[in-house]
Amino acid sequence: MPVQLVCFLLCLLLGWNCQVAAAADAEIVETRPSQVDPAVLGVIFSGTETLHYAVSWSGGVKIGDIYLKIQKEKTKDDAFSISAKVKDYGPLELLYPVDDSFTCWVSGPMKLPYRYEVHQKEGFGREITRLTRYDQENRVVRYQKNKEVEEQFEIAGTVYNEFASFIITRALAWQEGEAVVVPTFADKKRHEVKVTLVRREQRHTVFGDKATLMVQPKMQFKGLYEKSGDTVLWLTDDRCRVPVEIHSKIVIGSLVAELVEYANSACPELLKVKEH
Secondary structure (H helix, E strand, O other): OHHHHHHHHHHHHOOOOOOOOOOOOOOOOOOOHHHEOHHHHHHHOOOEEEEEEEEEEHHHEEEEEEEEEEEEOOOOOOEEEEEEEEEEOOHHHHHOOEEEEEEEEEEOOOOEEEEEEEEEEEOOOEEEEEEEEEEOOOOEEEEEEOOOOOEEEEOOOOOEOHHHHHHHHHOEOOOOOOEEEEEEEEOOEEEEEEEEEEEEEEEEEOOEEEEEEEEEEOOOOOOOOOOOOOEEEEEEOOOOOOEEEEEEEOOOOEEEEEEEEEEEOOOOOOOOOOOO
């Protein structure tokens, strides 16, 4: 169903639900502070950042929109919320309406998640809630779906989720060809996901022609929805590291998310170019 593709791309867009798990007796790898550019992270978490993506399916058929916002959390020092909404588009809205919202709260110098809420309203009358709580210090993750019994999982090290991993990936201080591990909790396990800077290249974006970083996470499991190929994203090669485009192959065709609107008071130099 095409609307499922929108939700699938959200998972790809906001993180790496992927399996690159090390052997049980191998050394636990974590993303180190030295692997993150503090200046970039400071820009991303400077106040409020908003991003709007148009999602298209094979052949350029638009199937939905994703709205992402990062903002300071008022109730806790050094904490931010990362929220997203998914809306289907055109005839799909009549056939199978979707109004999904996702919010992740992160804190600390490495912006690790401590709470994640999902509220899915899909179809006619179908509604699901999910709550995940992360105790990074004691290495425990707690998960609850609707009003079911809460599950608890022990983890070997700190973890990100699909939201927080996406954000920390933007701030990685790569060397070209180098892979950086971003540990991610998915499918009730901790996975050590390798993210690589493939190359630098010029690309046409909503801001005009820009120098970009082509980045690829090594994804080896399907997560919520089936996939058949690699995911690639392009970040602006500047202090804002804005994700301007994401491509992913799936079983039926491919998906593309293109940034169409962006705002961050810390990045006044990035303005949308008007098409003539």
